[in-house]
Amino acid sequence: MPRYDISDFPRRSHIDIAHEAAITAYGKAGTWLDSRTRVKILEEVRSAKDCPLCLEQRRSLSPYAKEGEHLSQTGLDPITVEIVHRLCNNADRLTYRWFESILAQGVSAEQYVEIVGLVATAIIIDGFAGALGYQTIPAPRAQGGVPTRKANDKVVEAGAWIPIMDIENEATETGLPKIPNIFRAMGLVPESVRHFFSVMSSQYSLTPFDTSLDRSQVEYIASKMSSHNQCFY
Amino acid sequence: MLLRRSGEASEKDYDLAGMLTESPVGVEGEAVFDRLVQLTYEESYDALHQFLFESKQTMSPEKLVDAVAIATAFNGITKVANASGLPLDQATEETTKKLRMSSGINEFADDLKSDRYN
Numbered sequence: 001m002p003r004y005d006i007s008d009f010p011r012r013s014h015i016d017i018a019h020e021a022a023i024t025a026y027g028k029a030g031t032w033l034d035s036r037t038r039v040k041i042l043e044e045v046r047s048a049k050d051c052p053l054c055l056e057q058r059r060s061l062s063p064y065a066k067e068g069e070h071l072s073q074t075g076l077d078p079i080t081v082e083i084v085h086r087l088c089n090n091a092d093r094l095t096y097r098w099f100e101s102i103l104a105q106g107v108s109a110e111q112y113v114e115i116v117g118l119v120a121t122a123i124i125i126d127g128f129a130g131a132l133g134y135q136t137i138p139a140p141r142a143q144g145g146v147p148t149r150k151a152n153d154k155v156v157e158a159g160a161w162i163p164i165m166d167i168e169n170e171a172t173e174t175g176l177p178k179i180p181n182i183f184r185a186m187g188l189v190p191e192s193v194r195h196f197f198s199v200m201s202s203q204y205s206l207t208p209f210d211t212s213l214d215r216s217q218v219e220y221i222a223s224k225m226s227s228h229n230q231c232f233y
Numbered sequence: 234m235l236l237r238r239s240g241e242a243s244e245k246d247y248d249l250a251g252m253l254t255e256s257p258v259g260v261e262g263e264a265v266f267d268r269l270v271q272l273t274y275e276e277s278y279d280a281l282h283q284f285l286f287e288s289k290q291t292m293s294p295e296k297l298v299d300a301v302a303i304a305t306a307f308n309g310i311t312k313v314a315n316a317s318g319l320p321l322d323q324a325t326e327e328t329t330k331k332l333r334m335s336s337g338i339n340e341f342a343d344d345l346k347s348d349r350y351n
Contacts, residue, residue, distance in 0.1 A: 003279075003282075003283070004282045004283045004285070004286035004287075005286065006282055006285050006286055006294075008294070009285070009294040009295075009297065009298050010294060010295050010298055011298070012298070012299075012302070015302065049276060087312050087316055091311070091312045091315045091316065092315065094315050094316055096318055099316075099318065112316075113317075116312070116313060116316045116317070117313070119312065120309040120310065120312040120313045120316075121309065123305075123308055123309040123312060124305050124306055124308065124309035124310075127273060127276070127304075127305035127308055127309070128301060128302065128305040130276060130278045131272075131273050131278060131281055131301045131304070131305060132285075132298065132301055133278070133282055158320065159320040160317050160318050160319045160320060161317055161318035162317055162318075164317075164319070169322070171324050177322045177323075177324050180322055181319050181320065181321065181322045182310060182313065182314055182319060185313055185314065185317045185319050186313065186317070196309075196310075196313065199306075199309075200306055200309065200310055203302040203303065203305065203306040204302070204303055204306045204307070211299045211302070211303075212293065212295045212296045212299050213296055213299050213300065213303070214261075216260050216261075217260055217261065217262060217266065217296075217300070218303055220258065220260040220263055220266055221266050221269075221270055221300055221303040221304050221307070222303055222306075222307045224266065224267060224270040224304075225270050225273070225274060225303075225304050225307035225308050225311065226307055226311050228270065228271070228274040228308075229274070229307075229308065229311035229312070229315060230315070231311040231314050231315055232314075232321075
């Protein structure tokens with residue numbers, strides 16, 4: 001029994017269902033990554049918090065001033081570990097130069113996008129469980145299979161580090177776009193878009209959704225978290 | 234920033250400069266949300282559980298759970314934005330120019346981060 005029992009706080013079943021399904025999907029082959037790598041990425045996210053190098057980088061004026069080896073026990077290759085740990089622990093200070101260095105070490109933009117999607121999805125699911133004192137959903141068994149390696153050519157250069165989904169975008173009556181860039185960001189790998197937003201949209205939507213908060217409260221919380229993450233977007 | 238839009242829709246005037254500072258913005262329950270978001274971001278879960286338990290006195294558990302859902306969702310989606318160097322949609326950039334200057338969000342622009350940290 002935890003010291004401060006919040007187990008009677010209400011759960012929303014559609015969130016639980018979305019989280020379970022998304023965790024299961026880590027065990028399946030992706031578009032560019034095999035199932036073993038995807039499961040290991042989930043496990044790496046779960047252990048990255050305890051990495052001493054990340055902590056040192058976090059405390060540094062520039063997180064790129066401290067070099068060394070990340071603490072990792074998953075057997076993932078060092079460059080994937082670097083991506084996972086930066087995203088988990090120093091994502092607020094990612095730079096284009098860092099991104100370029102990742103690609104220069106042989107990671108394709110498509111692989112990068114799939115890794116980013118997997119990490120961000122795990123951060124939401126595990127963060128939600130941790131915040132409310134739920135058991136973390138166990139990592140699934142890798143089911144094998146072969147990545148589809150199906151490239152999406154419906155992408156466009158739009159000023160991001162990576163090409164984003166190419167779509168005809170209309171403005172809504174508010175003057176904001178119907179499909180914001182954040183939805184298009186992982187367009188290089190459509191399956192990553194589906195996987196990530198299956199979780200994201202269970203907890204937030206631009207349109208009315210199942211919540212006891214009013215819209216100003218929802219957007220206040222979103223903005224505050226964006227501010228902690230130094231998110232320009 | 235959709236907080237401005239929701240303010241317009243509900244005809245409430247929010248002080249958005251407070252988004253990056255300690256000054257109040259004018260949203261109901263914001264002091265609770267500030268702490269909840271901070272502890273969620275820091276993954277300080279023991280402290281967060283204590284805070285949620287104590288906050289039941291002032292805010293319903295349903296609202297607290299829904300607030301955690303929003304906070305954790307945005308802790309994830311900002312990683313996607315930061316990792317992709319995503320620019321603003323053109324329409325968003327035009328309609329939020331003044332707001333972004335007054336709130337200080339422009340300080341988080343990717344080119345400024347590259348200058349600062351590399």
